[in-house]
Amino acid sequence: MSKIKIAALGGVREFGKNMYVVEVDDVIFVLDAGLKYPETEMLGVDFVIPDLSYLVENADRVAGVFLTHGHPDSIGALPYLVSEVPVPVFGSQLTIELAKIGVKNFDGSKKFDDFHVVDESTEIDFGTAVISFFATTHTIPESLGIVVGTQDGNIVYTGDFKFDPAVGEGYKTNIGRLAEIGSQGVLALLSESANALTNLQPASESEIADKIFDTIADWEGRVIIASVAGNLARIQQVIDSAIKVGRHIAFTGHDMDRIVKTASDLGKLRIDDAEMIINPKDINQYADREILILETGRMGEPLKTLGDMATGRHRAVKIKDGDLVYTVTSPTISYETMVAKTENIVYRAGGIMKMLSSDLIVSGHANSRDLQFLLDILQPKNLMPVQGEYRELQAHAERAMEVGILPENIFLAKRGEVVTFDATGNFEPNGVIAAENVMIDGSGVGDIGNIVLRDRKILSEDGIFIAVITISKHEKKIISKTKVHTRGFVYVKNSRNLMKEAAVKVDEKVKTYLAGANFDWAEIKSEIRDTLGKFLYDQTKRRPVVLPVVMEVRQNDFRQKRHGKNKKKVEK
Incomplete structure (x- = not known):
């Protein structure tokens, strides 16, 4: 029997960030390289990718990366992976072209060009395993499932899929x-x-296409469509409907122009009348009844951008009386609060907000009956539910047991858990590998951790309190008494007494500390922080971030002071 290991670096007990590792006789095959959007408490974080350290440490054993489709949850982490592990990347034609956009936009990977187009007739023999593919139905064309063929049987990864006989060519x-x-x-x-x-x-x-057409056709004012950028099936339906009713289309999403151009150049997106596409700056040249605005937002998430439109912060569009904001893709549960807030500010701006999912059950993912149908076709010996929160993995396991999969052959993995196969071919847990969240904030990769997030949360809730004091370490005395500043903590004009008392507390603590025999910069700052933290909590029941700034006047500074040269050493 081959030595086979399977591990999830992401995509289990969470939504998004799909990345799975299959090892066959020490050769590593990476299935998808996705990101996920941050949860509410991840303040300031742009998105989250899997921990790539295991793949970096074993780069010489990685045969390639195999992509199922062109959504960010499957290709979003690819630029970061190939910048560290420059191995071949395989996917369908559209998936590869969309992946190239992200790779070229990241400085660390812009020179990478080892891409290979495959389809469901492709087989690649790596010696220890043969990789092949099968076409699936999702909301983007040319989605593929992946088969890792070994001498002991196939390991099948579905990617995102559903069964729908009514889909068009490229989606079946x-x-x-x-x-x-x-x-x-x-x-x-x-x-x-x-x-x-x-x-x-x-x-x-x-x-869905009929419902979108009816909604657009019946509205007298402008129509603003909110869609995920990668949902090309929905975008095609919107474009078709707009052209049929004579509405000009303005694309305002951050990546929308490039995605539409890439998909249309490949024949995966059809625009029957190209003259109906207009520049967003020309919107005001047409009557409201003639305009449709398609907004996909930054990183494919349109809700925040709708808020910008409603509050006048959007670069091209301001929601006004008579506008219909129509959301045609279903947000995840984690976005429900944001949806409610967005709807509120859209109505305040004079618009009306509707959701396609309020009228129809809309999903690009297999329901429980689809999952059982797939199990019936494939008859797998073992099942690892992936791509979902724990409750969804558990529900999948329960549906699998209903069709005869034994509980001992179902593995609800945690991130980083490794499974191998015993002599009878059943799952057997076998250790863990690194699989923490890596947070991307601007150009920073992984430099945001729990401590930084905790501080950001405190800053967002209780603000910051800064105390600045100047001392002479040599003479053990205070040269300039404490000055305090605050942001986001209290309204200063109504809290002058609190500020004065806080400054006095710092002066007293520093004076006491300087009278002691020992001196340590970290210790004096810690004393100030503890004193202020306790005082401010006693007075306000809030815990702001306390930042002590201690400046030192050196011995010869008093002489230099006469000549206007007062140098200070600052310790923060």
Whole structure:
């Protein structure tokens, strides 16, 4: 039996950040390289990627990266991976072109160009395993599942998928190919779980297209469509509907122009009348009844940008009376609060907000019946539910047991948990590898940790309190008494007594400390911080970030002072 290991670096017990590692006789195959958008408490973080340290440490054993589709949850971390581990990248034509956009935009990977286009007829023999693919249905064309073929059976990774016979060319699942893979024997199935909690049948793509058309056609004012940039199926439906009713289309999303151009150049997005596409700066040249604005936001998330439109901060569009804001993709549960806040400010600006998901069940992911249908076709020996929160993985496991998968053959993995296969071919836990969250903030990669996030949270809730004092370490005395400053803590004009008392407390503590035999910069700052923290909490029941700034006047500074040269050493 081959020596096989499977581990999830992301995408389990969370939504997004899909990255899975399959090792066959020491050769590593990486399945997807995705990111996820930050949760509410991750203040200031742009997005989160998997911990790549295991792959960096074993770069010489990595055969390649295999991508299922072109959404950020599958390709968003690729620039960071190939900048550290420059191995071949495989995916469908559209997926590769979208991946190139991200890779070229990141300084560390812009020179990388080892891309390879595959389709479901492709087989790649790496010696220890043969990699092949199968077409799946998702909200973006040319989505693929991945098969790692070993001498002991296939390891199948679905990527995002659903079953919908009504989809168009480029979106269809190849059921015959799935049956062929199942007949070869499936040792393990890594199957998505994002919609496993429901057995309700989502609307077909043709039903969704009709609903979008009716909504746009019936509205007299401007229509502002909010969509995820990578949902090309939905974008195609919006474009088709707008052109049919005679509305000019303005793309205002951050990456939208490049995505549309890439998809249309490849024939994956059809624009029947190119003259209907206009520059956002020309919106005011047309009657409201003739305009449709398609907003996809930065990094593919449009909700924040809708808020900017409603409050007048958007570069091209301000929501006004009579505007319809129509959200045509379903936000995740973690965005429900943001949806409610966005809806509120849209109404305050004079617009009306509607959601496609309020009228139809909309999802690009397999429901519980789809998952059972796939299990019935593939008949896997083992199942690892992936791509979902824990409750969704658990629901997937329960549905699998209903169709005969034994509990001992189902593994609800944590990030970094490694499983191997015992002599009978069943899952066996076998250690862990590094798989922490790596937070991206601007150009910083991984330099934001829990301590920084904690400080940001405190700053956002209780503000900052700064105390500045000047001392003479040599003479053990205070040269300039404490001056205090604050931001986001209290309203200074109404809290002058509090500020004065706080300054006195610092002066007293520093005077007492200087009278002692020992002196340590870290210690004196800690004493100030503790004193101020306790005092401010007693007075206000708040805990601001306390920042002591201690400046030292050196011995010869008193002489130099006469000549206007007063040098100070600052300790923060």
